[in-house]
Ligand code: SF4
């Protein structure tokens with residue numbers, strides 16, 4: 001490859017990216033047809049292979065992080081569709097998460113975007129209290145039928161409106177409840193991640209999950225001290241915020257006598273199965289994060 005890899009000296013050091021992963025791509029192009037941004041935009045620069053080329057060029061100091069490069073990296077949806085078809089096992093999701101963190105650290109986003117991101121990642125998603133206020137706001141929005149007053153609705157709200165009006169009436173609270181299964185059936189014990197937005201916009205799904213688990217002989221515990229999984233922080237480049245949420249979740253679940261930590265939101269599960277990546281240099285939490293990640297199961301994987 002013609003370059004000496006010295007992770008301790010790299011521009012990605014602060015994000016703890018595993019630099020070897022950058023060089024796993026063999027440029028075969030098998031991922032291109034699976035990438036939604038490539039199929040829509042049709043440009044190599046908006047493909048997984050193109051984005052990896054940019055990351056390498058930045059690492060090898062062949063280019064600066066220009067606004068044009070940031071826009072191509074930023075258009076990645078972080079859906080990881082490219083990962084599942086890659087014959088070289090390039091962990092693209094992790095590479096992109098570290099790259100986003102690098103973009104944030106280099107202050108390459110506009111002031112407005114940085115402020116909005118900080119507000120969402122530091123204030124809204126980690127705080128159940130703020131999310132409860134959000135659910136009250138949704139109830140008021142629906143009760144007053146504010147969506148009928150078109151003049152009040154900015155254009156960005158139009159796609160959100162259907163999601164808001166479809167929101168179930170009651171939120172699903174993570175309040176430390178234990179939902180017991182039929183005492184006659186064979187017992188299993190699991191804990192459930194409720195998450196940040198799921199208890200509001202998918203509360204019916206959460207309740208149905210508990211019923212299905214109970215029917216299958218599982219007692220279901222919903223720890224009160226759990227937090228948002230941190231996926232949104234990670235996707236936005238806020239790795240420190242994600243670490244603090246991950247620590248709270250590890251502390252909430254790790255000592256429970258349970259068979260599995262059940263998730264019903266695939267994005268949360270994918271991140272929680274990789275919590276260990278956040279604690280590579282944290283002696284206190286690495287071992288706990290590995291044990292935690294091993295217990296995380298999507299409900300369809302568990303049943
Ligand atoms: S499939 Fe994997 S190895 Fe092939 S171009 Fe895409 S990322 Fe690189």
Ligand code: SF4
Nearest residue numbers: 035076077079080082
């Ligand atoms: S993670 Fe990004 S590069 Fe990979 S398939 Fe999704 S949009 Fe494309």
